[in-house]
Amino acid sequence: MPEGDTIHRAAARLRPALVDQPLIEASSPLPALSDMQLVGRHVTEVEARGKNLLIWFDDGRALYTHMRMSGRWRVLPTADEQPRGDIRVTLANAQWRAVCFSAPTVELLTERGVARHPVLGNLGPDLLAPTLDLAVAVARLRSDPARPLGEAVMDQRLVSGIGNVYKSELLFMAGLDPFGAVGDVASEALEALLLNARKWMRRNLGAGRRRTRWGAGGPDAWVYGRSGEGCLKCGGRVQMQRQGRLGRSTYYCGGCQGVDEAQR
Ligand SMILES: [Zn+2]
Known part of the structure; x- marks a missing residue:
């Protein structure tokens, strides 16, 4: 299982590739994500909360992924060939494509959905947060x-x-x-x-x-x-x-x- 630092590292790779760029592609084979309507939206932040990753969009929604044992995010140039494998979700702007493989948890949530989420809404203090109580x-x-x-x-x-x-x-x-x-x-x-x-x-x-x-x-x-x-x-x-x-x-x-x- 990835440790918190793995997810913070993933966020640090995704952030410069995605933040402030409009999406030209947002796709997923998962039925629940078949109609994400994210094309044209801007990514506003990539946030690691403990072992959870949240990619926030300018309409207030967030894509939540949890990697467990198997999942990972990859960033590659959009011009490259689409990678193969157990792809759960793809987000691409003109320059970069971020692909999430094999993550067992992939959910598109509203801001309220994040606050009330059974996992995200009940997390203890993040040991890697800027300030720790x-x-x-x-x-x-x-x-x-x-x-x-x-x-x-x-x-x-x-x-x-x-x-x-x-x-x-x-x-x-x-x-x-x-x-x-x-x-x-x-x-x-x-x-x-x-x-x-x-x-x-x-x-x-x-x-x-x-x-x-x-x-x-x-x-x-x-x-x-x-x-x-x-x-x-x-x-x-x-x-x-x-x-x-x-x-x-x-x-x-x-x-x-x-x-x-x-x-x-
Ligand atoms: Zn000993």
Whole structure:
């Protein structure tokens, strides 16, 4: 699943190509989008909200896409041949064509529809927003104190932006038990966790592959994807455990993160 920084990067690519230009094409094979009536409209903004992407038009509507595991946006010159693949929606101006592939969620919403949307209307603070209200984010995280920490930080209604990679990496860096209750973690520790999330996600907004380890040599990540390998801090064994209703993979070092194996 893309992390919040992936979507912010996509928005940064789409913005200069689309904003302020009138559309000469807007098409989709999806029945719900067969009559979008967007040709001639201008794109006013491309907005990333956590892992959600919104392309706003000058009539107040917005095209909402969520990538989940498979979706992606590509930008290519309009003069190029139309690409092939599992295209969900195409927006083109005289110069650039933006094509969304394989996204499971593609919806055209009114401004009111965005505000009342079950996902968009209930997002926790975006860790990559220009200003972040830490107190609100921490309060939301602690709203269900018995919830395992590794599930709470991934719940986009509490804070938005953290996906599977950052979850494992941030909890390892902080030495926190992903299976422990979020209510048992001090507010100061949760604040530090979120600030560290913001720091690494911002650092990864540039080009190049995502890294959560820098300048130390060796792997790009501390524990993510390293099940069975040695912990880079203590030499113990990195493990992976499926977690939560969706069975998302959580990588961790039991020794460094104080995981009580008998409790699980
Ligand atoms: Zn360790």
